[in-house]
Amino acid sequence: MEQRRKLEFGPRVRELACRLVGWGSETGTPGEAEFGAKLAGLLREMPYFRTHPDQVRLVDSHGDPMTQSVIALVRGQGARALALAGHYDVVSIDNYRELAPLAFKPDELLAALIADLESRPLNTTEQRALEDLRSGEFLPGRGLLDMKSGIAAGIAVLEAFAAQPDRLGNLILIATPDEERGSRGMRSLRDALPTFANEFGLDIQAGINLDATSDQGDGEEGRAIYRGTIGKALPFALVIGHSSHASYPFEGVSAQLIASEITRAVEANPELCDTAGGEISPPPICLEAKDLRGGYEVTTPERVWLGFNWLSHHWAATDLLGLFEQVVRTAAAEAIETFNRRARTYGTMLGTKQTAAAPDVAVISAAELRDRVQYVGGTEAITRLNEVGRKWRNADDPLAQTRAVVSAMVTEAGLIGPAVVYGLSSLVYPSTHFSRLSGHPEFAAAIEAARLTQEERGHPAIKYREFFTGISDMSFFGHRPLDTDRALIAGNTPARELIDDVRTDALSFPVVNIGPWGREFHQRLERVHAPYAFEDLPRFLRQIVSRFLG
Known part of the structure; x- marks a missing residue:
């Protein structure tokens, strides 16, 4: 029984993550503009979406060529809905230097990085990376940590939810461009979400952002539920x-x-x-x-x-x-x-x-x-x-x-x-926190029950942390700023393009961040901790979905 649980998600999430990484999507490049349609095509391969193709949508964001966000909905009984969200744009691959052609090929990059690190004297950081990569527990690749493993986990959970008969509630997966520059993907998606929710009669009551975090230790700090963001x-x-x-x-x-x-x-x-x-x-x-x-x-x-x-x-x-x-x-x-x-x-x-x-x-x-x-x-x-x-x-x-x-x-x-x-002199990223919204006890209870279940079954402990320390889409996902704040910010932001023009009907709901962990994201040695990202994370997310919607 334990062996079956260990293999519940791992191979599928790894396959999905590597496939997503293979579609290079550096911010501001044609690859980013092409990614949305490719992801929509991948989702429509799922049995559920073959019969419900209209429940995978592309939402225009920005740019020329136009970048697009993806919304995928698996319906169940009732109006209650939970949304999983992640960004698919990645930073430049220039710092891979001679290995840049392998930046989007995790397995080939793994072998090349090990060979490179074994061939020369190393500093402390590089020595740590070599040990990680040799261990078999870490996998490199541009965007694998930040944050396509998170999206892959979300897809796997969506698949598991769709395969469940007599589903209660509704599960939404959101993937957006441009988190790395100005969160234009999430902000345009936020503005489109009320219309989407009204069309399908959804009451979106909570969200989980799937962004990655760093941990230079054994993962104790990386396996985390962030109640808010900086x-x-x-x-x-x-x-x-x-x-x-x-x-x-x-x-x-x-x-x-x-x-x-x-x-x-x-x-x-x-x-x-x-x-x-x-x-x-x-x-x-x-x-x-x-x-x-x-x-x-x-x-x-x-x-x-x-x-x-x-x-x-x-x-x-x-x-x-x-x-x-x-x-x-x-x-x-x-x-x-x-x-x-x-x-x-x-x-x-x-x-x-x-x-x-x-x-x-x-x-x-x-x-x-x-x-x-x-x-x-x-x-x-x-x-x-x-x-x-x-x-x-x-x-x-x-x-x-x-x-x-x-x-x-x-x-x-x-x-x-x-x-x-x-x-x-920039776009303002609001701080958010779970506690600032009322009416969230069921979501909090579902997270805590899922966390305790993980520990009771002998899986690695997952801890609470108050604030996600990186700038992220979590500032705009489920967050509607006060009108008084918006007016003062707009009046004192001279560059009009840097003003976040929020729709008055933007949805407001509690959001936490639960994502993969690894080391050195955005760097040449970016790598994700594979056992957590490919198995423990999707299992934990699945538990939360079941308890909150069920």
Whole structure:
């Protein structure tokens, strides 16, 4: 009996995972655009979908050629539904270097990587990888860990559910593109889901995201149920000073000093960490700091740009923006005080009075600046501003995109320093948590019962963790932000393409993340722990489905 359970899913999930990996789908490539139709074709090979082909749907997402999400529904009795979701795009294979032709061929890549690692001296990380690959418990391949093994597990569970007579409830499998750049696949799917649910009379009450996690140990941390996911915002500060000749520094106001003080106040500051559920988010860090001059001059720069990555567990982006504004205001005031004090000291050294003290720094939100553009330049200025936005619409760099728009706003508004404009320079990924939604006790009970069953049958323990630490589609799957947050975020995101335009009827339901684990995803030695991904994970998911829907 135990042997039968061990072989319940493994060979089938491995076969599916390798087949999915074989369809290369790097983000932004034709392979990504072709993947949706291929997956739909695979699903229609299942006996259930041969007789219900209309229950496999393709949903347009974005791009040219168009990328598509896949929705597959297996129906049972009643309206209650559970959704399983994963992304199928993968990062570039460039870091495989000479082995790039094998990146989508797991078994061939396994042999090639072992041969490569055995042929030369290794660092500690490579030695660990060699031991893993020799063990037979890990399988490499681009996207096998992140996250086609998760989708394969979902397909196998969907097949098992479809084979069950007298099914109760409904099971949905969702596969989306573009998680790696802007979650455009999940966001467009989210907008299509209410219509799909209404068409089939479904009440989607819960979801499971199937994304992968990393574990450098024995899997204890990787075998996990994540109750929530971390949030991400990229607040920016464009500092505007007064230029001065290098020989007369106090005739201007140093944008560099103001920017430096802001960076010092924010960079890796533990006081700016968010805490929730007993876990602490990483502190914010500066991703970009640069002056905006086009070349060499013997003058101080007028404008300096800062972009920060800020992760959160509980705070909304509106909370972060308010806190960022306070920090910027305090830091700018301290910078001016320092600058004026140094001017006085320098004047004393020379025995002459320096120029007038630098004035206070105006701290202005992006929303306020746009209003100023409208006031100063009217509709013609807004038209010019929108044209700048259109030029940068397809940019892959949100910081550069935002920087271009904000710089144009400052020019159109005629804003003179010292001043700091602040706002948001990327798509906001909201933090989510199971506990923030009411009406989920049955889902929680089903997960816990399935978890205990796994342990009672001698399978590896699965633990609860509060927040999935990677940026993921979980921020948009089953999550509908507050209208007040949406308005403030939209007003302070200068690049309009980076605003998440959520439908008012978007569905809201509790979501957890339960996926495969492995090591070094996105890297050359990306590898999945095969026994868990191919057997334990789908078995656990099947238990949850049975208990929640049954």
